[in-house]
Amino acid sequence: MSKSKKPNILLIMPDQMRADCLSLEKHPVLKTPNIDAIGKGGTHFSNAYSTCPSCIAARRSLLTGLYPSTHGIVGYKEGIPLETPTVTQYLKDAGYSTVITGRYMHQSPAEEPYGFEKRILGSTYIRTDDYAKYLEKETPALGGIAGIGISCNGREARAWPEKEEHHPTNWTIRQAKNMIRESDEEKPLFLVTSFYAPHPPLFPPARFMEKFMNEDLPKPAIGNWEVPPALEEYKDDFDASRVDLRGVKYKSTLAGYFALNAQIDEAMPDLINDFKEKSIAAGRSWLIVFTSDHGEMLGDHFLFRKCEPYDGSTRIPLLIQGSADLELTAANRCETPVCLEDILPTLLDFAGISLPDHIDGKSLVGILKGEETQVRDILHCEHAVTYSEAQAFHMLTDGIMKYIWRPVLGSEQLFNLKEDPNELLDLKLNSKWDNELTKWRNLMIKKLEDRPEGFSDGKKLISHCEYKAVMPK
Numbered sequence: 244m245s246k247s248k249k250p251n252i253l254l255i256m257p258d259q260m261r262a263d264c265l266s267l268e269k270h271p272v273l274k275t276p277n278i279d280a281i282g283k284g285g286t287h288f289s290n291a292y293s294t295c296p297s298c299i300a301a302r303r304s305l306l307t308g309l310y311p312s313t314h315g316i317v318g319y320k321e322g323i324p325l326e327t328p329t330v331t332q333y334l335k336d337a338g339y340s341t342v343i344t345g346r347y348m349h350q351s352p353a354e355e356p357y358g359f360e361k362r363i364l365g366s367t368y369i370r371t372d373d374y375a376k377y378l379e380k381e382t383p384a385l386g387g388i389a390g391i392g393i394s395c396n397g398r399e400a401r402a403w404p405e406k407e408e409h410h411p412t413n414w415t416i417r418q419a420k421n422m423i424r425e426s427d428e429e430k431p432l433f434l435v436t437s438f439y440a441p442h443p444p445l446f447p448p449a450r451f452m453e454k455f456m457n458e459d460l461p462k463p464a465i466g467n468w469e470v471p472p473a474l475e476e477y478k479d480d481f482d483a484s485r486v487d488l489r490g491v492k493y494k495s496t497l498a499g500y501f502a503l504n505a506q507i508d509e510a511m512p513d514l515i516n517d518f519k520e521k522s523i524a525a526g527r528s529w530l531i532v533f534t535s536d537h538g539e540m541l542g543d544h545f546l547f548r549k550c551e552p553y554d555g556s557t558r559i560p561l562l563i564q565g566s567a568d569l570e571l572t573a574a575n576r577c578e579t580p581v582c583l584e585d586i587l588p589t590l591l592d593f594a595g596i597s598l599p600d601h602i603d604g605k606s607l608v609g610i611l612k613g614e615e616t617q618v619r620d621i622l623h624c625e626h627a628v629t630y631s632e633a634q635a636f637h638m639l640t641d642g643i644m645k646y647i648w649r650p651v652l653g654s655e656q657l658f659n660l661k662e663d664p665n666e667l668l669d670l671k672l673n674s675k676w677d678n679e680l681t682k683w684r685n686l687m688i689k690k691l692e693d694r695p696e697g698f699s700d701g702k703k704l705i706s707h708c709e710y711k712a713v714m715p716k
Contacts (some may be wrong), residue, residue: 581614
């Protein structure tokens with residue numbers, strides 16, 4: 244295989260997938276051998292994070308290689324134009340065929356391709372995308388996705404009512420395989436296979452749902468600081484993010500979520516084998532990246548959805564594997580903090596494209612080759628007010644310790660992730676950790692001292708600042 248050719252690149256991206264939903268991470272019930280194989284054949288980044296864990300900001304960071312505070316979207320906000328060059332555009336300009344199938348990248352304006360030459364789009368809520376048109380044609384009696392009657396942000400789960408071939412995950416895989424087959428061997432391929440699952444609606448095929456309903460499923464992680472929310476706080480809001488969900492309702496939510504992950508794993512060999520075979524036939528190297536935009540709290544600390552600093556929300560899967568001629572280390576586990584912003588410089592590095600000076604992300608090629616062990620000491624994550632003022636956060640982690648500051652409330656938390664990976668024990672409540680807490684607070688003071696919101700004056704953190712999803716200019 245010629246090393247002079249740019250490698251084909253396959254980016255596989257579920258939506259809202261927790262990092263621990265892999266048997267590679269010793270999940271108690273979810274088996275993901277096919278996804279695991281990517282990490283086992285390459286590198287599993289066990290402390291990969293979404294620096295702003297909701298869809299728009301996270302995907303903007305992936306596309307641009309910029310931290311949220313650099314590209315300006317630090318929370319959930321629709322309608323803000325993306326005017327920065329994207330990884331797709333860089334690759335296209337370097338001669339790549341650029342294709343996305345499935346869930347779009349959730350940027351504004353939606354009709355802008357952001358460097359993708361072909362877009363075959365499928366969601367579970369956009370009534371006019373390619374998948375919606377397909378479903379109307381193939382299952383007219385269903386009445387479209389809305390006919391299933393479950394929320395695309397809620398906790399209710401029920402089995403997919405149609406043939407599996409019509410499920411959005413199966414459809415997305417078929418479109419990706421078609422694009423691989425039709426791709427021009429004379430040009431390198433950048434293919435994004437983007438799933439809406441395991442993001443709600445939680446409607447896996449029945450065989451997956453039944454499997455997990457018959458399993459003894461894990462209990463939620465409930466921290467030592469938490470108090471259950473009262474029923475009155477959420478009884479009239481089916482999409483509420485803070486809920487004390489119990490019994491069969493909670494089990495069905497878990498089963499639906501785990502089942503969607505298992506369905507994706509089962510579909511991987513068809514996609515990956517086609518991609519590898521096409522690359523080999525073209526005499527090209529190949530690179531596979533598996534990641535997600537953010538996680539899902541899934542009842543931990545009485546929370547659902549995302550936008551939180553805890554690992555269920557912020558920590559994401561990141562697995563990277565390459566063909567033998569790329570000389571990447573196999574069975575490599577990297578515990579240094581990395582993030583979505585690192586994907587752009589990594590892909591440009593493999594494609595032989597010079598990295599623009601303004602990029603925040605770091606190339607992971609040195610780690611992938613076993614030549615480096617880390618690309619940064621500490622990672623900063625954040626999210627502005629979305630569900631409530633209490634939810635907004637700034638977070639720092641080195642992969643061992645995690646410090647959280649809630650800028651509207653002024654509250655703090657400290658966790659030892661090595662000793663307490665489920666974040667059950669808030670060390671802020673233990674005076675023995677006061678010195679460590681002070682150390683991390685000072686790091687946050689320094690990190691935020693130039694922010695226009697006024698979070699820090701360089702000497703102390705300042706709470707009760709207005710914290711909006713778009714950075715003030």
